[in-house]
Amino acid sequence: MKRELTLSSLGIGLLIGICMTAATVYLGLYAGMTVSASIPAGVLAMGFYKGLLKRSDAILEANIVQTMASAGESLAAGVIFTIPALLIVGAWNEFSFWPTTLIAMCGGLLGVIFMIPLRKALIEDDKDLIYPEGVACAQVLKAGAAEDNSGGFKTILQGLGIAGLFKFFSASLGLFKGSVEKAMFAGKSSLFFGGDISPALMAVGYIVGLPVSMLVLTGGALAWFVAIPLMGTPVGMEEASALDVAWTLWSTQVRYIGVGAMVVGGLWSLLGVRKSFVSGIKALGNSKGTTDLSPSIISTLLIVNIIVMAFLYHSMIGSWGATLITTAAMILASFLFVAVSSYVVGLVGSSNNPVSGMTISALLGTSALFLVFGFQGESAILATLGVAGVVCCAACSAGDCSQDLKTGSLIGATPRSQQIAQIIGVVIPAFVIAPTLTLLHNAYGIGDKLKAPQATLFASLTKAIFGDGTLPQDKIIIGAILGVLVIAVDSLFLKKKKFRLHLMPIAVGIYLPVTLATPMILGGLVQHFVHKKKGVVDEGKDQGILFSSGLVAGESLMGVAIALMISLGVNLSISGIPDTLVEILSVLGMLGLTYLLRMKALKT
Numbered sequence: 345m346k347r348e349l350t351l352s353s354l355g356i357g358l359l360i361g362i363c364m365t366a367a368t369v370y371l372g373l374y375a376g377m378t379v380s381a382s383i384p385a386g387v388l389a390m391g392f393y394k395g396l397l398k399r400s401d402a403i404l405e406a407n408i409v410q411t412m413a414s415a416g417e418s419l420a421a422g423v424i425f426t427i428p429a430l431l432i433v434g435a436w437n438e439f440s441f442w443p444t445t446l447i448a449m450c451g452g453l454l455g456v457i458f459m460i461p462l463r464k465a466l467i468e469d470d471k472d473l474i475y476p477e478g479v480a481c482a483q484v485l486k487a488g489a490a491e492d493n494s495g496g497f498k499t500i501l502q503g504l505g506i507a508g509l510f511k512f513f514s515a516s517l518g519l520f521k522g523s524v525e526k527a528m529f530a531g532k533s534s535l536f537f538g539g540d541i542s543p544a545l546m547a548v549g550y551i552v553g554l555p556v557s558m559l560v561l562t563g564g565a566l567a568w569f570v571a572i573p574l575m576g577t578p579v580g581m582e583e584a585s586a587l588d589v590a591w592t593l594w595s596t597q598v599r600y601i602g603v604g605a606m607v608v609g610g611l612w613s614l615l616g617v618r619k620s621f622v623s624g625i626k627a628l629g630n631s632k633g634t635t636d637l638s639p640s641i642i643s644t645l646l647i648v649n650i651i652v653m654a655f656l657y658h659s660m661i662g663s664w665g666a667t668l669i670t671t672a673a674m675i676l677a678s679f680l681f682v683a684v685s686s687y688v689v690g691l692v693g694s695s696n697n698p699v700s701g702m703t704i705s706a707l708l709g710t711s712a713l714f715l716v717f718g719f720q721g722e723s724a725i726l727a728t729l730g731v732a733g734v735v736c737c738a739a740c741s742a743g744d745c746s747q748d749l750k751t752g753s754l755i756g757a758t759p760r761s762q763q764i765a766q767i768i769g770v771v772i773p774a775f776v777i778a779p780t781l782t783l784l785h786n787a788y789g790i791g792d793k794l795k796a797p798q799a800t801l802f803a804s805l806t807k808a809i810f811g812d813g814t815l816p817q818d819k820i821i822i823g824a825i826l827g828v829l830v831i832a833v834d835s836l837f838l839k840k841k842k843f844r845l846h847l848m849p850i851a852v853g854i855y856l857p858v859t860l861a862t863p864m865i866l867g868g869l870v871q872h873f874v875h876k877k878k879g880v881v882d883e884g885k886d887q888g889i890l891f892s893s894g895l896v897a898g899e900s901l902m903g904v905a906i907a908l909m910i911s912l913g914v915n916l917s918i919s920g921i922p923d924t925l926v927e928i929l930s931v932l933g934m935l936g937l938t939y940l941l942r943m944k945a946l947k948t
Contacts, residue, residue: 546941548864
């Protein structure tokens, strides 16, 4: 009998999953993007089983660990893109524990429930879908089972410790700045340059690679170095600083170009996966005799989910008529985007999964439906963001579940066991999200020091549609036109080229601050030149990937720990250091980390 769902695999999976959930909440609110936890969790699991327990037969148990760890991480990614918008828009005064937890839990469970019937059609039968992260994680587990994995284990821990220390120097002691920004006027135009001082963002750049990092920077350059200077100085800001002018133009005007591009990207993704819906629907009736969870269990979970969400929506909006429409919209949109997400990650991987575009499409579609039925005001905002939150969690969880099931299929795991682990990995970490959001908001301010770019954007959209806000429709149209042009150029000239002009990273670059792209490009360049020198290596053996994973986890977890210190009134900040000296130390520290990443990545 296979040893898969053991006490050790469930316990370690939950421990890593809870830690990665908290870390992802911080990283997503800070940077507007997340990275997969599967590979570092797989390495840590194999290090535990082989290094501490001296067992070489634990590959299936390690697979359960990475399945549970990545489930919590993907769930957090879905939450932080949407739920904070309820606070930013003023519909909530705090992160209410049960509404936040239930939206996360039910959304994550819907992602797993709707993905299970699609598994055979998408993962086993469709040979065009490669699921790159799932394949890479399978290679990591196989390599860990065959070789001594202690080196990879230590590399992750080193990255975790170094990034945690760096974040402590920055956010607690004040020896480093969070970002170094400068701007100047050229006539009436604001010229901006700068970058965030962040080990995690540099590590994200290494993990996603130079092509994606370049696309994000391209979007940022279009927004900050082209659009903002062309717009000049807004009326009423003639006495403002160049820095304030640049940030105001981006937040109120330019970022909506990214919205238009994302909507086009979301619609294009739907067109690309239209054939998968037929296979998925056919698969719904062919579950007998498979090694998946039984149809009765899936149906029961689905019904319970629907009932729970219906009562939650009613408690939020107070009308059973509106609740029925909201619940129906949530179910249909969740199934639609679960299929899209599961298909897209099979083609291009989780890093290029256009979840933001899908969520914007769901938000706009739900808004249009509610406007037809005459919904307005705060109840419409609550309902729209409530639907978007569930859909985003479902899409994120489905993409992660697909990659994990692909990993399992390559190493001989039992799908039913992984699906149980995925469900546990969604339910338990969901209880961590609301307290973490509250802690971070009280310490840093969501929408302030933690920019929460997607949530801020969704808040602006719903407020403009149902409240007293306004949308720069001309900028959205410009973004849509830009999106069509990018897709056309990519489809006509780059379809069989190594470098592709993917729309979603460009759109992300437009609506995220360009300061986030600066450290990312450093990491992308390190990865490019290291791989050029060494040749491309398997992700599980790439010391740069493992060290970067530790950097991401270390900075994020220390960010949560410092938030706890702030909430307890602990202040370790060192005063009296000249601002210029802090900026110089910050830049030198970032360059030192970049060199260290290069040296780690060059090791075999």
